[in-house]
Amino acid sequence: AQSVTQLDSQVPVFEEAPVELRCNYSSSVSVYLFWYVQYPNQGLQLLLKYLSGSTLVESINGFEAEFNKSQTSFHLRKPSVHISDTAEYFCAVSLLSGSRLTFGEGTQLTVNP
Amino acid sequence: AAGVIQSPRHLIKEKRETATLKCYPIPRHDTVYWYQQGPGQDPQFLISFYEKMQSDKGSIPDRFSAQQFSDYHSELNMSSLELGDSALYFCASSLGSGLGQNRYEQYFGPGTRLTVT
Numbered sequence: 001a002q003s004v005t006q007l008d009s010q011v012p013v014f015e016e017a018p019v020e021l022r023c024n025y026s027s028s029v030s031v032y033l034f035w036y037v038q039y040p041n042q043g044l045q046l047l048l049k050y051l052s053g054s055t056l057v058e059s060i061n062g063f064e065a066e067f068n069k070s071q072t073s074f075h076l077r078k079p080s081v082h083i084s085d086t087a088e089y090f091c092a093v094s095l096l097s098g099s100r101l102t103f104g105e106g107t108q109l110t111v112n113p
Numbered sequence: 114a115a116g117v118i119q120s121p122r123h124l125i126k127e128k129r130e131t132a133t134l135k136c137y138p139i140p141r142h143d144t145v146y147w148y149q150q151g152p153g154q155d156p157q158f159l160i161s162f163y164e165k166m167q168s169d170k171g172s173i174p175d176r177f178s179a180q181q182f183s184d185y186h187s188e189l190n191m192s193s194l195e196l197g198d199s200a201l202y203f204c205a206s207s208l209g210s211g212l213g214q215n216r217y218e219q220y221f222g223p224g225t226r227l228t229v230t
Contacts, residue, residue, distance in 0.1 A: 032217055036221075042223060042224075043117075043203060043221040043222055043223045043224050044156070044203065044205075044221040045221070046218055046219075046220070049217065049218065051217055090155060090156070094217070099169060100146065100158040100161060100169050100171060101146075101148075101156075101158065101205075101219060102158070103155040103156050103157075104155060105154075105155050106155050
């Protein structure tokens, strides 16, 4: 079975600072990797995904994540955060197209002015 | 663009009562997933349906049942409710039969917050 570990439960940063949210996964087979963002009292929104190809994937709002197979990691980064980035971020994996998502415990990113 | 619709958004029930949660997937999506998110926890997969057939089953209690109808909407029926069932219940949909990368993406609804007292 696959599992996901998010190494930081809370990450406080100042506005315009860089940030990295760490995610490691465990699986005996190839997986697809996702980052979801959850704003307070809202549903989960897909931020970015890695399926195949280039190991560096980017979102439209400046986030990027790099798939590292040897380290089984999929860390999320942003070079300069905004207060509006304050949210809970979940790393997730799935084994196949259309299969269940297994989530990490989540990382609360808080951006302070 | 149309999103996943869940109703009701909030539900308060007493112990031992029953509850029905509804999910309306994005038009043309044929796959529905249910997840449960307890307070301060990550979402846990419950069950999924593809073309009205159960496609996968996770940690769903025997007191819960679900189905997908001919119009692809889904209902999660919960009986003999317990205090521990209080959670946010998410429905997600995807185009499982689609081509290309979109079939890997699950789109989540806003969730139904169930409170059992």
